[in-house]
Amino acid sequence: MAQGRKGRLNYRCPACFMRDLDIDMFYDKDKDEYYCLRCQFTGSEEDVLAMNEQIKKKYKVMLKRITVDDYAD
Numbered sequence: 451m452a453q454g455r456k457g458r459l460n461y462r463c464p465a466c467f468m469r470d471l472d473i474d475m476f477y478d479k480d481k482d483e484y485y486c487l488r489c490q491f492t493g494s495e496e497d498v499l500a501m502n503e504q505i506k507k508k509y510k511v512m513l514k515r516i517t518v519d520d521y522a523d
């Protein structure tokens with residue numbers, strides 16, 4: 451059996467993504483948690499999904515702002 455293999459789905463680490471790093475998380479099936487090797491973020495599937503949703507909302511706002519700035523230029 452492979453150790454430290456990825457979960458059913460590949461989730462991007464939300465903590466790293468906030469720093470513009472696109473890191474896939476690993477799945478610990480003993481704890482039923484996802485974890486990131488880079489930043490030590492650990493969370494359940496729900497935690498990861500909830501954080502990703504928050505980031506998506508933030509990114510939408512940021513993209514909007516950039517678009518408006520480009521327009522003003």
Ligand SMILES: [Zn+2]
Nearest residue numbers: 463466486489
């Ligand atoms: Zn991370």
